[in-house]
Amino acid sequence: MATLAPMTLSEKAVDFIDDASLTSLVEATEPDARQVQDCIAKSLAKQALSVEETAVLLNATAPESVERIFEAARQLKRDVYGNRLVLFAPLYIGNACVNDCAYCAFKRSNPDAIRRTLRPDELRQQVTALENHGHKRLILVFGEHPRYDAEFIAESVRTVYSVREGHGSIRRVNINAAPLDHDGYRTVKAAGIGTYQVFQETYHHETYARVHPEGTRKGDYLHRLDALSRAMEAGIDDVGIGALFGLHDWRFEVLGLVTHALYLQARYGVGPHTISFPRLRPAAGVTLDERYRVSDDAFKRLIAILRLAVPYTGLILTAREDAALRREVMAFGVSQIDAGSRIEIGGYTEAGDAQCMEREQFQLGDIRSLDEVMRELLQDGYIPSFCTACYRLGRTGEHFMEFAIPGFIRRYCTPNALSTLTEFLTDYASAETRAVGEQLIETELAAMPDGTGKRRLQDVLARIRKTDERDLFF
Ligand code: SAM
């Protein structure tokens, strides 16, 4: 039987999380209005905040300070990301797992979990269904198991890219899987992955040890904390970090995430591409510890503060949250959301509209279709985007950081968002969504200055509408 690869660490791996220091920062007193204003001004100048400055915002609870933070986050989102929002879907490949994470339905001690790994033909069916809904970007999700080694992950990625259904194709495959060693990361990079995500879950050592039993693979805090350093050393410059909110004090976790982001930036010259901030959800076989439950109000604050702390890092909001809350917090700085998501294994073809707790990792809050989510976004004035141009033109890592400056969005991001939106409206949208979308495209075009850029974009949109040409990007 296959065994897990031996554990390795990055060069000079260090545990850069100091619990005592982060705890004392979150226990500091309420800052005065001037301190809050100085931190806000720094992030509006698009500079990353230090851990101490982030703590100032976390400790600001006076209603007027909180409102100022929300408003600054809204403004920064508009300035850096415009009104675009990138859409993706999760695809669960297999839920076999050697770990025993207290919060997850896939943990090995859950006897009720229906264990399953998609066969290649089943995987192709799932991808076909996703393409038929209009998806272009996926994240593949795996339990941690010797079966899901780097070669298996790479093969899954190659299979996904090979599926072509009608005008559909998957153009970017991200990964959320267990940490690998250097060779493993090289193997998955060669398959053409986008972002490799590993969430620390909790940065608080004692809590980490409580929810990840000793003797399990995930029970080794440093091996996990070091996961994306190894990825960087193996040449993956596009990584995603995350914390599972609800295991420990949310303010501590925000400081953990910011510490991690600053560490990667300082050591490898590139910060994380994305930060995820899932909130703990009910799951089969899991008794939730309510002590650190994150209220909706705290959740809004944490998103706004993350936005201000790391202006150029993408923020991912998932369908764990319900539709109304997602709609509200998007404006605080979210850059990516999933839509039309099903997280049961095989869920895009088999489960219908209902959720089946024995087959999924946790319960979703928003199970609307991609078309419905697109329509609401369009009505709210967002441009939903399936753009994958940067990554395919090699504009990733530090290059992406350089490019994410004013002017870049106007030249590349907005045109690419509009061309991928036009593909969706032409090939997959309901009549109602198409009408709202075409109206938004007209408004966006009207706001663009005349010139070659606009003419080239209009030409691309016309070709998509009238011909079979697809995947035209800038
Ligand atoms: N097995 C790999 C791992 O643990 O890193 C990767 C995939 S795991 C299925 C993806 C993520 O789901 C975890 O990192 C965790 O943050 C999240 N998750 C687990 N249980 C959850 C729950 N009950 N509610 C919300 N998110 C959960």
Ligand code: SF4
């Ligand atoms: Fe396994 Fe990941 Fe779930 Fe932990 S979170 S039990 S490692 S699938």
